[in-house]
Amino acid sequence: MSGAFKSILSSVQQTISGATTPVPGTPPNNTPLDALFPKVDPQIDGDGCDHDCDSCHIKYPKGFKIDEDDKLYGHVKGWATHVLVATGKTDWVRDVADEKGSLMEAIEKKADVKPSKGKLMLSASNIPTPAHSSDYAEPTAVLLLPAFIIIENVKPTSVNTLVSDYINQAPTNTSPLTPISIPLSLEDPLPIADQLTSRPSPHRALILLCSQRTRDARCGQSAPLLRKEFERHLRVCGLYRDLDDERPGGVGIYFISHVGGHKYSANVMIYRKADAFGLDDVQRGKLAGGVCPPPSRGVDREENMGAAQCMWIARVKPEDCEGIIKYTVLQGKLIKPESQLRGGFDRQRGVFSW
Numbered sequence: 506m507s508g509a510f511k512s513i514l515s516s517v518q519q520t521i522s523g524a525t526t527p528v529p530g531t532p533p534n535n536t537p538l539d540a541l542f543p544k545v546d547p548q549i550d551g552d553g554c555d556h557d558c559d560s561c562h563i564k565y566p567k568g569f570k571i572d573e574d575d576k577l578y579g580h581v582k583g584w585a586t587h588v589l590v591a592t593g594k595t596d597w598v599r600d601v602a603d604e605k606g607s608l609m610e611a612i613e614k615k616a617d618v619k620p621s622k623g624k625l626m627l628s629a630s631n632i633p634t635p636a637h638s639s640d641y642a643e644p645t646a647v648l649l650l651p652a653f654i655i656i657e658n659v660k661p662t663s664v665n666t667l668v669s670d671y672i673n674q675a676p677t678n679t680s681p682l683t684p685i686s687i688p689l690s691l692e693d694p695l696p697i698a699d700q701l702t703s704r705p706s707p708h709r710a711l712i713l714l715c716s717q718r719t720r721d722a723r724c725g726q727s728a729p730l731l732r733k734e735f736e737r738h739l740r741v742c743g744l745y746r747d748l749d750d751e752r753p754g755g756v757g758i759y760f761i762s763h764v765g766g767h768k769y770s771a772n773v774m775i776y777r778k779a780d781a782f783g784l785d786d787v788q789r790g791k792l793a794g795g796v797c798p799p800p801s802r803g804v805d806r807e808e809n810m811g812a813a814q815c816m817w818i819a820r821v822k823p824e825d826c827e828g829i830i831k832y833t834v835l836q837g838k839l840i841k842p843e844s845q846l847r848g849g850f851d852r853q854r855g856v857f858s859w
Contacts (some may be wrong), residue, residue, distance in 0.1 A: 631760040654703050672855075739830055
């Protein structure tokens with residue numbers, strides 16, 4: 506098969522499987538792969554920056570096979586805002602909007618107010634609910650991205666307020682990186698009835714892993730293994746935060762529902778605040794030994810501007826985890842963009858690609 510014909514066939518296959526043009530109302534995708542995020546450079550980042558982890562012994566199950574041939578970059582469904590709904594679960598029905606009585610169902614099917622700033626990516630997540638219950642009748646919490654804002658006391662009956670007062674007022678992936686205008690609730694609020702409260706997320710970065718086994722068994726297999734490896738490397742710098750740990754300055758790892766492209770498992774989405782750990786300009790190759798960020802000053806001392814970057818990568822394996830933590834999470838650099846990068850944005854530099 507000729508290279509040209511194979512390229513055309515690949516494009517057609519990806520269109521059929523869900524690849525789309527950019528979200529209506531947003532600028533076209535015009536950022537080349539090598540201009541979206543910096544790639545590690547051995548001269549700057551050290552000789553081992555582009556090597557797989559030597560100490561990672563976790564492997565995917567035998568028979569874990571993925572598509573290694575398709576072009577990934579620029580072939581995802583563009584989105585403007587990302588909502589993570591706390592469910593306390595790691596797997597859901599095939600379409601999370603079909604979870605009866607859930608906030609996901611209310612957002613997709615019952616809200617009278619619709620998102621007004623572009624496509625909403627809706628994800629169920631394993632973030633614990635306030636009552637540590639998976640009962641959808643109980644109030645839950647929502648993590649709004651790229652705003653990095655947590656909204657609490659949310660019920661299906663308050664979905665219109667959630668959309669109008671938060672989702673439609675929040676920055677999008679293509680908004681300039683400026684202070685967020687959504688007013689946050691006072692400390693220790695005492696909400697009544699359907700009153701929603703909000704506060705900034707304490708994390709400096711988030712790692713989101715698709716864990717939805719009902720969509721593809723590989724997602725259910727890969728997510729726990731990757732989380733274990735990510736946790737191991739985050740602990741070295743004191744940055745790991747479990748699901749109930751809200752100390753400021755760390756990295757949250759969450760399981761989420763299907764985001765698309767399960768044949769490229771594992772899909773990993775990394776949201777980062779601007780210069781999240783003060784290391785983006787550090788030249789590791791010129792330092793002796795490793796480097797970890799200084800202790801966090803706390804989120805109360807900074808103006809919340811939300812996520813500056815989101816890096817959506819795929820074909821992630823356990824041996825990639827050390828480099829992803831060391832360079833992608835801590836410094837905003839990619840190691841294998843040619844084979845792993847699907848898309849993302851950098852609001853600080855005003856570049857993005859779907």
